[in-house]
Amino acid sequence: HGEASEVPVSTPNGTVYFGLHHPLVVVAGPCSVENEEMIVETAKRVKAAGAQFLRGGAYKPRTSPYAFQGHGESALEFLAAAREETGLGIITEVMDTADLETIAKVADVLQIGARNMQNFSLLKKVGAQEKPVLLKRGMSATVEDWLMAAEYVLAAGNPNVILCERGIRTFDRQYTRNTLDLAVVPVLRRLTHLPIMIDPSHGTGWATYVPDTAKAAIAIGTDSLMIEVHPNPAKALSDGPQSLTPDRFDSLMQELSVVGKAM
Ligand code: PEP
Numbered sequence: 001h002g003e004a005s006e007v008p009v010s011t012p013n014g015t016v017y018f019g020l021h022h023p024l025v026v027v028a029g030p031c032s033v034e035n036e037e038m039i040v041e042t043a044k045r046v047k048a049a050g051a052q053f054l055r056g057g058a059y060k061p062r063t064s065p066y067a068f069q070g071h072g073e074s075a076l077e078f079l080a081a082a083r084e085e086t087g088l089g090i091i092t093e094v095m096d097t098a099d100l101e102t103i104a105k106v107a108d109v110l111q112i113g114a115r116n117m118q119n120f121s122l123l124k125k126v127g128a129q130e131k132p133v134l135l136k137r138g139m140s141a142t143v144e145d146w147l148m149a150a151e152y153v154l155a156a157g158n159p160n161v162i163l164c165e166r167g168i169r170t171f172d173r174q175y176t177r178n179t180l181d182l183a184v185v186p187v188l189r190r191l192t193h194l195p196i197m198i199d200p201s202h203g204t205g206w207a208t209y210v211p212d213t214a215k216a217a218i219a220i221g222t223d224s225l226m227i228e229v230h231p232n233p234a235k236a237l238s239d240g241p242q243s244l245t246p247d248r249f250d251s252l253m254q255e256l257s258v259v260g261k262a263m
């Protein structure tokens with residue numbers, strides 16, 4: 001595939017570039033947008049710590065239909081408020097083609113979740129619009145499946161795709177939620193020009209393992225990181241156990257700056 005490509009994303013704070021030849025990009029925020037206060041507060045904290053993007057789900061793909069499903073359009077308004085307040089770029093998940101236009105008004109990057117990695121009609125739709133796409137690896141997707149899913153977006157006309165490894169399903173879920181495939185970083189580097197992101201939060205499922213795996217991800221060559229941060233993980237409506245507090249995130253960001261890739 002030759003030269004690594006870059007994905008430019010315009011945010012209120014300026015254009016941020018994802019890619020091998022650019023500084024590490026950090027995306028942080030809660031699993032779900034729970035209310036305006038918590039998302040604005042988290043945005044301020046992760047920005048102060050050095051993140052360039054705020055993440056937060058408005059539409060949540062939960063395993064159980066009885067679990068919190070996200071606040072939908074009102075969560076998008078809260079994300080817009082956080083964007084306005086901090087200038088951070090916004091990354092949020094699109095689950096359904098019907099919500100795409102509404103979400104694209106607020107999001108600077110559209111996230112396709114692991115469970116939708118092979119939702120081909122959704123991939124064609126995000127490929128046919130302008131916003132960059134963050135494509136998470138399906139939990140049982142081979143590298144080939146994943147790259148072909150990315151190809152759907154590229155083939156539809158959108159060149160701005162970032163690949164995010166978020167852990168895959170293996171035989172042992174006792175100590176980690178998923179198995180974070182860090183070896184995929186050099187594999188992708190050989191097979192594709194697209195920028196790479198590692199998500200140690202979903203990758204391990206436990207906050208206590210996030211700092212070490214985030215550092216390992218940088219050491220092995222990731223271009224960017226996605227880290228879940230919640231002001232009160234014990235009270236989170238989703239993914240509390242894997243979420244860092246803003247304080248822990250802040251110290252992690254200081255630790256990361258000595259590992260490798262420039263920040
Ligand atoms: C998320 O980012 O909160 C999420 C649902 O991720 P994944 O699709 O990787 O499970």
Ligand code: MN
Nearest residue numbers: 031228238239
């Ligand atoms: Mn989550």
